[in-house]
Amino acid sequence: MSGTASASNSDPVPARAHPDAGSGGSPDEGLDAAFFLRWLAAVAAAVGREADRLTALDAAIGDADHGSNLRRGFTAVATALDADRPGTPGAVLALAGRQLISTVGGASGPLYGTLLRRTGKELGDARRVSVAELGAALRAGVAAVAQLGGSAAGDKTMLDALMPGADALGASDAAGDPFGAARAAAEEGARATEALRARKGRASYLGERSVGHLDRGASSSALLFATLAEVAR
Amino acid sequence: MSAAQRVAEEGRVGVVVVSHSGPVAEAVAELARGLAGLTTAPVAPAGGTRDSGLGTSADLVVEAARAVDGGAGVALLVDLGSAVLTVKALLAEEDELPANTRLVDAPLVEGAVAAVVTAATGADLDAVAAAAEEAYGYRKV
Secondary structure, three states: OHHHHHHHHHOOOOOOOOOOOOOOOOOOOOEOHHHHHHHHHHHHHHHHHHHHHHHHHHHHHOOOOHHHHHHHHHHHHHHHHHHHOOOOHHHHHHHHHHHHHHHOOOOHHHHHHHHHHHHHHHHOOOOOEOHHHHHHHHHHHHHHHHHHHOOOOOOOOOHHHHHHHHHHHHHOOOOOOHHHHHHHHHHHHHHHHHHOOOOOOHHHHHHHHHOOOOOHHHHHHHHHHHHHHHHHO | OOOOOOOOOOOOOEEEEEEOOHHHHHHHHHHHHHHHOOOOOOEEEEEEOOOOOOOEOHHHHHHHHHHHOOOOOEEEEEOOOHHHHHHHHHHHHOOOOOOOEEEOOOOHHHHHHHHHHHHHOOOOHHHHHHHHHHHHHOOOO
């Protein structure tokens, strides 16, 4: 897994000798496919690092497979992106989403898969997208997740991190630090799930006993925004 | 779990039983087939993950749906959680499941029996789905 991820990191697009030299993804020039390949490789590495922590969170109020499920899913994503190397941001995200749906095995697969696939579809065929466009596309992706799961903010789900993260990215002024703002908002949203009572999924069977535990989906969603901020730096 | 064997019948609605557990999906499919009697309908299980763990495999669902698709539609019966979400995510995709595949809102065991028995009569997908959904109304106490 880490081998695949670091291979993607060092050589995101074979056609470009120096991916960071010209464009690659600085926010003011627009984000290209190489940027999204780096992001997903970084997510795969981060999920691999954090798998045990995510699974431990899931053990408290779920079925103790969130970390291992996501590790399997994002490893498959890294492998598929390495093999295919799609040429547009939209195609990168759509392929990643499809991989998650077919390989994760748990509810996080269709949920994260829908997030990335819908976001990718929103970005269309553009070779470069602005931060504002990514923010808008992510909001559409998050809305699709909410519809799929029949969930809303405050249900103690991944939405509690995804919604503030995507909103912050979409609302940010490109001159500031939009990715840092999105990361902070998502992490704050994830932290706030500790006080919430679960209303969706297996954790909801626990009722009041779910209070006092961080939601694992919100925690892994915060990880997505944290790696996005790292890759954008 | 091995790849689904093709059991489709021309013009007959197919039924797929999706569960987190391979043995549950197989047993419910077997039960429905058995209760349908001599004239049955195409039914296939899609349970667990490909490595026989608990969970839902999108690929197994797609394989099972194709295996029972005889051109008259496919009814998907699901248990809970990731099974529901995986099927909904696949339906949103529009290019992997056979045309006229539908998630049926029904209890898994009772719904699967009702769906297979109804499909065996040659009923269309609307009637098969309605029969499965009616299973929510069978009170036991």
